[in-house]
Amino acid sequence: MKPRIALVTDSTCDLPDALVQERRLYVIPQVILWGREVLKDGISFNSRQFYERLAVDPDMPTTSRPAPVDVVDLLQRARDENDAEAVVVIIVSADVSGTVSSTQEAMKAVDFPVYMVDTRTISLALGLTVLQAADARDRGASAPEVVDLAQRVAARSRVMFTPGTLEYLYRGGRIGGARHLIGTALSIKPILHLKDGRVEALESVRTRKRALKRLVEILDEQIDRSRPMHIGVMHGNAAEEADALTAEIRERLNPAVLLQSWVSPSIGVHAGPGVIGLAML
Secondary structure: OOOOEEEEEEHHHOOOHHHHHHOOEEEEOOEEEEOOEEEEEOOOEOHHHHHHHHOOOOOOOEEEOOOHHHHHHHHHHHHHHHOOOEEEEEEOOOOOOOHHHHHHHHHOOOOOOEEEEEOOOOHHHHHHHHHHHHHHHHOOOOHHHHHHHHHHHHHHOEEEEEOOOOHHHHHHOOOHHHHHHHHHOOOOEEEEEEEOOEEEEEEEEOOHHHHHHHHHHHHHHHOOOOOOOEEEEEEOOOHHHHHHHHHHHHHHHOOOEEEEEEOOHHHHHHHOOOOEEEEEO
């Protein structure tokens, strides 16, 4: 008999809602503080609504970690609805979110096995990792086997992006080793990536067009062709550019999996409008 495993991730995974439902995933909503409002990513509003408001609201939103009690409730629901023997939680890097600490607290409050993977990544690099874990679960893998696979997949994943502006990363304190770019932000278009769980500078170019072209070139240079290619294209209200990148990647690389999605509000708070990113396994 196959072990019954429930899979939980968080809303920074950037997986489309339909895919989340299809793959029987549970999502911890990130918390966004906007003025006096306490909002939940994907529940209080969707990504399109978030970016439309971000463009006109004079107040700058911030993020807060999910409440441990809410994580407890989600773990319990995931377990009960699947009659699961264990729950595996695969989530965003602890260096960019407090979700890991909230989950650790929640794990102490439940009376069933919960395994956690800090993927050290974010966005569709996280989402694609979760989908690989779901494949393993559906093949009958045990919870430790799912954890091991998720750790290995996340470790080889890559995520990189070019923001429309560095202002949001700077204000949110999420710019990490790319801080030195602030002084020249008006004359360059940076390409950033997540390295060891933190936002770091990868390259800088002169124009937005060149930055988008360079994203695909780096992807082409670095992706592992010895295994089926899994690629994600993410955007913060820049659908036309994302569509063009998706079409180019499909023609150029013909990946086994190619997803396109919005960058979630909880990432958009820091990345800002116009962000475009790529993820690869």
